[in-house]
Amino acid sequence: MCELVFDDSEYVTETLIIDGEELKFRAFENIPYVTNPVAAELQRINIFVPEVYYEGGSIGKYSLGNAPIFMPNTVGGYMPGRLVRPGVDWQDKANTIFKALLHGYVVAVAGVRGRGMTNKAGKYIGVAPAVVCDMKAAVRFLRHNADKVPGDTEKIITNGTSAGGALSSIMGATGNHPDYEPYLKAIGAADERDDIFAASCYCPIINIENSDTAYEWEFRHEIDRLTEERIAFSAELAKMFPVYVNSLALKNELGQPLTLDDNGDGPLKEYVKAFIINSANKELKKGADLSGVDWLVWENGRVADIDFDGCVRYRTRRKPVPAFDDLVLRTSLNMLFGTADKEARHFTEFSYKHSGCGAAMAEEKQIKMANPMCYIRDDKAVKAKHYRICHGAIDRDTSLAIPAMFNALLCEAGVDSKLLFPWDMWHADDYDLEELFEWIDSIV
Ligand code: DHB
Numbered sequence: 465m466c467e468l469v470f471d472d473s474e475y476v477t478e479t480l481i482i483d484g485e486e487l488k489f490r491a492f493e494n495i496p497y498v499t500n501p502v503a504a505e506l507q508r509i510n511i512f513v514p515e516v517y518y519e520g521g522s523i524g525k526y527s528l529g530n531a532p533i534f535m536p537n538t539v540g541g542y543m544p545g546r547l548v549r550p551g552v553d554w555q556d557k558a559n560t561i562f563k564a565l566l567h568g569y570v571v572a573v574a575g576v577r578g579r580g581m582t583n584k585a586g587k588y589i590g591v592a593p594a595v596v597c598d599m600k601a602a603v604r605f606l607r608h609n610a611d612k613v614p615g616d617t618e619k620i621i622t623n624g625t626s627a628g629g630a631l632s633s634i635m636g637a638t639g640n641h642p643d644y645e646p647y648l649k650a651i652g653a654a655d656e657r658d659d660i661f662a663a664s665c666y667c668p669i670i671n672i673e674n675s676d677t678a679y680e681w682e683f684r685h686e687i688d689r690l691t692e693e694r695i696a697f698s699a700e701l702a703k704m705f706p707v708y709v710n711s712l713a714l715k716n717e718l719g720q721p722l723t724l725d726d727n728g729d730g731p732l733k734e735y736v737k738a739f740i741i742n743s744a745n746k747e748l749k750k751g752a753d754l755s756g757v758d759w760l761v762w763e764n765g766r767v768a769d770i771d772f773d774g775c776v777r778y779r780t781r782r783k784p785v786p787a788f789d790d791l792v793l794r795t796s797l798n799m800l801f802g803t804a805d806k807e808a809r810h811f812t813e814f815s816y817k818h819s820g821c822g823a824a825m826a827e828e829k830q831i832k833m834a835n836p837m838c839y840i841r842d843d844k845a846v847k848a849k850h851y852r853i854c855h856g857a858i859d860r861d862t863s864l865a866i867p868a869m870f871n872a873l874l875c876e877a878g879v880d881s882k883l884l885f886p887w888d889m890w891h892a893d894d895y896d897l898e899e900l901f902e903w904i905d906s907i908v
Pocket of ligand 1: 539540541542625626627628669788796797861862
C-alpha cells in the first residue's frame with residue numbers, strides 16, 4: 465500500500481446490538497496517518513461508516529457522499545488518546561461512536577500522543593505541541609484522500625472533553641497556521657489543509673497560562689484549607705487576572721468592553737453571570753424546582769440575577785493554589801510543557817519565580833501553540849465556522865471565566881459560537897448527545 469493512501473478495500477463489516485439498538489457498520493482500522501511516525505502504533509486512524517450507505521441507503525439527510533465526519537478524541541488529562549471503536553463505555557452503555565454512527569455520521573478516531581509518553585531511548589515524545597500536530601495530521605490524511613474517504617471532508621467536526629475539549633478548541637482555532645508546520649513536516653503529515661468545519665468542546669481546559677489567575681479571581685474567598693502562604697499567593701494571583709483580562713480588550717456582542725476593575729468586578733463578571741442565569745432559566749423551563757438555591761435572584765418567576773459569591777460557594781474550590789502550574793511540577797499541565805529530556809516545566813512567570821524545585825520555564829512558543837486564544841485574532845489561522853462549548857455549572861476544574869473569554873473572542877471573530885453552562889453538571893463528557901447531534905444537524 466502506498467503511504468498516506470486510504471485503501472477503501474481493506475475493511476470489515478460488523479453488526480453490534482447495544483441497549484436494544486442494532487448497528488451494522490464498516491470499519492477501516494489502524495491506518496497510519498503520517499509517513500514518519502514517532503509512535504507508530506498510536507499514530508493511526510480508524511474510520512467507521514454506517515453500512516447502509518454502501519447499500520445505496522441513507523440516514524435522515526445523510527448518505528455516503530455528504531455525511532459529516534464526526535471526529536471524537538479520547539484525550540484526558542493530556543495523556544495519549546487511544547484508538548477506540550463502536551462499543552460500550554465504562555458504564556456498559558452504548559458509546560459516543562456507536563450513537564454517532566446510528567445517527568448517520570461517519571466517525572473518524574485518531575490515536576494521538578500525550579504527556580508522559582517516552583520512546584525506547586527514554587525521550588519524552590508527547591509534550592506540546594505533539595497532541596495537536598497528530599490531530600492535524602489525521603485531518604490532513606482525511607483531506608488527502610477526500611475522493612475515497614466516506615463522508616464530507618469539508619464537514620469535519622471535532623469533539624472532546626477536558627484536555628480533549630482543549631484539543632478540539634485548538635483544532636477549531638488554528639487551522640493551517642504556520643506555527644505547526646515544521647512539526648507536521650517532521651512526522652510526515654500530508655501536505656494538505658487542516659482547518660475543520662466545527663468544534664464541540666466539553667469543559668475545555670484551555671488558556672492554561674492564565675488559568676491560575678482566573679481560578680483565584682473566582683475562588684479567592686474559598687480558602688478554608690489553605691496555609692497563610694497560599695492565601696497570600698491566592699490574593700496576588702487574583703489581582704493579576706484583571707490586568708490580563710483588560711489587556712485582551714474583549715467586547716460583548718454589542719461592542720461593549722468586557723473589562724474588570726482592580727477588585728475583579730465589572731462587565732466581564734456580568735458576562736460570565738449571564739451564562740449562569742441562562743442556564744438556571746433553561747433548567748426552570750425543563751420543570752426543575754430551583755427555589756432552594758439561595759444565590760438566585762428572582763423576578764416574576766424567572767432568574768434575573770445571581771449572587772456571584774454565593775454561586776462560587778455552591779461550586780466550591782477543587783484545586784490548590786496555584787491550581788495549574790504547580791510549584792513542584794505535579795500537574796498534567798507541567799508535563800504537557802516538558803521537553804524531550806525534561807519530564808515537566810513551569811509555564812507561568814509566577815510559579816517559575818516561586819518554584820519549589822528550581823524547575824525551568826517552557827518556551828513562549830510551546831505555550832502559545834497549546835492556547836487557542838492566541839490564534840483567534842491571527843488571520844493566518846483559519847477558524848472553524850461553528851463552536852459549541854459546554855462547561856458544567858458546577859465544574860470547578862477551571863474558572864467559568866476561561867470558556868467565557870474564549871467565547872467572547874470567537875464571537876468577535878465572527879465565529880458562530882454557542883457557550884452553555886449546563887445546570888448542576890460536573891466535569892463530564894458527552895452527556896447531551898441528542899442536543900449535540902441536533903446542533904450538528906443544524907449547522908451542516
Ligand atoms: C484535565 C482536568 C484538569 O482539571 C486539568 O487541569 C487538566 C486536564 C482532564 O480531565 O483532562
